[in-house]
Structures are given as C-alpha cells and as structure tokens.
Amino acid sequence: MAISPDLKAELLATIPNLRAFAFSLSSNADLADDLVQETLMKAWNKIDSYEEGTNLKAWLFTILRNTYFSQFRKSRREVQDTDGDYASRLTVQASQQGHLDVQDLLVALRELTDDQREALLLVAAEGFSYEEAAEIADCALGTIKSRVNRARARLAELMQIESVDDFSIDSIGMSVARAGRLP
Amino acid sequence: MTDEHDQSGGDSRPKAPEMPDAAIDAVGRKVKQSYEKLLKEPIPDRLIELLDQLEQSSPENNPEDKT
Structure with a gap:
C-alpha cells in the first residue's frame, strides 16, 4: 500500500474536478468542500483497494457520489425549500470570480x-x-x-x-x- | 436491471416536445463551458493541508509504526 508521491500528486490534481462536481451536484459551496474532504479521507483510508494505474478519478468520483447520496443529500433537502434565491446567494458567495455562467448552470441544474x-x-x-x-x-x-x-x-x-x-x-x-x- | 422509469422523474408534465439536435448540442456545450470555469477555482488551503496531514499519518511515513 505504497502511497507514492505520484499518487498524492494525482489526488491533488483531481481536487478541482471533485469540487466542481460536488458543487454542481449540491449547489452548496460549503457542503461541497465538506464532501470533498470526506471523499479524500475515505479514499486515503481505503487506498489499499485502489489499484494504482487504474482510473483514479473515476474511483474518487464513485466515493464522492456515494457519500453525497448516502449522507449529504439530507442536509441539502433541509435548505432546498426555497426557490432559486438560496442557490443564487450561495453561488454568489462561493464563486470568487462571480461568473454569471456558473450561477446559470447551477440554477438550470436544479x-x-x-x-x-x-x-x-x-x-x-x-x-x-x-x-x-x-x-x-x-x-x-x-x-x-x-x-x-x-x-x-x-x-x-x-x-x-x-x-x-x-x-x-x-x-x-x-x-x-x-x-x-x-x- | 433497467429502470426505464425513474420514479424520481418528476414527470408531472406531458412528454417533452422533440428538441432539435442543435439545441441539445448547445446544452452540452453550455454545461461544459460553465463547468470549466468551476474547475479553475483555486483549491482551498484546507484541502491541501488535509492531504499533507493524511500523508504524514500514513504508516509508511511514520517510522515508529514500521513493523
């Protein structure tokens, strides 16, 4: 179960994708980063079950979506009662670059x-x-x-x-x- | 196992009208374009620190744990 520098670098390189996916899935920036954090910890704990050289990104995405659908979605439902306002506000806070495009994407995805x-x-x-x-x-x-x-x-x-x-x-x-x- | 009918489909509306392929392609492009902006957001320090911590806590890098 060697955790090679390569593997760490690869994990790091996948973080932007994990965050973008988590954020788009949940429309919630804070929750998205919690989700990524949880995913990385789980991945690290069961790194043994990952075969180096296979699709790390797919493996991490699987962990992330399973975590989201089993644990995180509940908390999202609690705040989902509003119309688009909530997501819009979160998006404005979250997207440092304030891209309208990203906000549009989230609103549409909802x-x-x-x-x-x-x-x-x-x-x-x-x-x-x-x-x-x-x-x-x-x-x-x-x-x-x-x-x-x-x-x-x-x-x-x-x-x-x-x-x-x-x-x-x-x-x-x-x-x-x-x-x-x-x- | 095929679940042709997602129960969660929310299909209270009549069947969606046929969309021109061009419109559907445009959706794909639009989604990708917006998503790529999300990908450019800098990684928060807390996640980088987390990886460092995890690395340090791995048995391999902890001589005391070596058996």
Whole structure:
C-alpha cells in the first residue's frame, strides 16, 4: 500500500474536478468542500483497494457520489425549500470570480432530478464515457444514457421556454433558441 | 436491471416536445463551458493541508509504526 508521491500528486490534481462536481451536484459551496474532504479521507483510508494505474478519478468520483447520496443529500433537502434565491446567494458567495455562467448552470441544474443531474455532470461536464458514468452511478448503461438524454432535453427545453435573459445564453445558444421558437 | 422509469422523474408534465439536435448540442456545450470555469477555482488551503496531514499519518511515513 505504497502511497507514492505520484499518487498524492494525482489526488491533488483531481481536487478541482471533485469540487466542481460536488458543487454542481449540491449547489452548496460549503457542503461541497465538506464532501470533498470526506471523499479524500475515505479514499486515503481505503487506498489499499485502489489499484494504482487504474482510473483514479473515476474511483474518487464513485466515493464522492456515494457519500453525497448516502449522507449529504439530507442536509441539502433541509435548505432546498426555497426557490432559486438560496442557490443564487450561495453561488454568489462561493464563486470568487462571480461568473454569471456558473450561477446559470447551477440554477438550470436544479431543474433536473438528482439522477439526471449526476448523469449530465459526469458525461457532459466531466467527460466520462457512458460506461464509466454507469459504473460510477452504479446503474445500467442504458439507464445512464437515458438520464443524460432527458437532462439535455430538459435543459434545452428550458432554454427555449424561459426568458432568454434568465439564462444569458451565449450567442450560439441564443440563436439556437430563437430558431426553435420563432416561426 | 433497467429502470426505464425513474420514479424520481418528476414527470408531472406531458412528454417533452422533440428538441432539435442543435439545441441539445448547445446544452452540452453550455454545461461544459460553465463547468470549466468551476474547475479553475483555486483549491482551498484546507484541502491541501488535509492531504499533507493524511500523508504524514500514513504508516509508511511514520517510522515508529514500521513493523
């Protein structure tokens, strides 16, 4: 169970991904960092079960999402009663760069079910293959595909129906949305 | 095991209208673009310190624990 400097470096390099995933999943910056911390501790404690050279990122993501869905989601539900305000406020606090884009992403992601959000983030945002995502989310390949498709369709629908300003869609997205809506 | 119907689907609405592929591609791009900004956020010190602590607490680096 050698914990090589390489492995530590690799863990460190994965932290931004773990944080981005945790944050997008939970819309809560504090909770996201707690989740990453918990993930790193768990990973370290069972580093024996990780085979060096295999997909460390996928292994860590599995630990993180399992932790989130088993332990952390409850606390999120308690604060989920409000409309978009809460997430928006948290996002403004959390995103040091104050990117509106990131806030838009979180608000849009809240329109999805937990399953769909997870699937979309793994595949579309993180770039995991469907196979990897299915393994991480512990579901069938067909299920993950269907979740990603539904998530994409739902967000595409929102972009067209909601006020375009709300999403501050980029120029490409906006022209697409218009093309879909105008005669 | 296929759960074609996620119970959590929240499908109180009628079936979603067909989306043009271009709109769906745009969603993927948009998500990725925003997500990449999140990836650029600096790692908080507390997480870096945590890794250092964990490293120091690993048996390998603790001579007293060596058997």
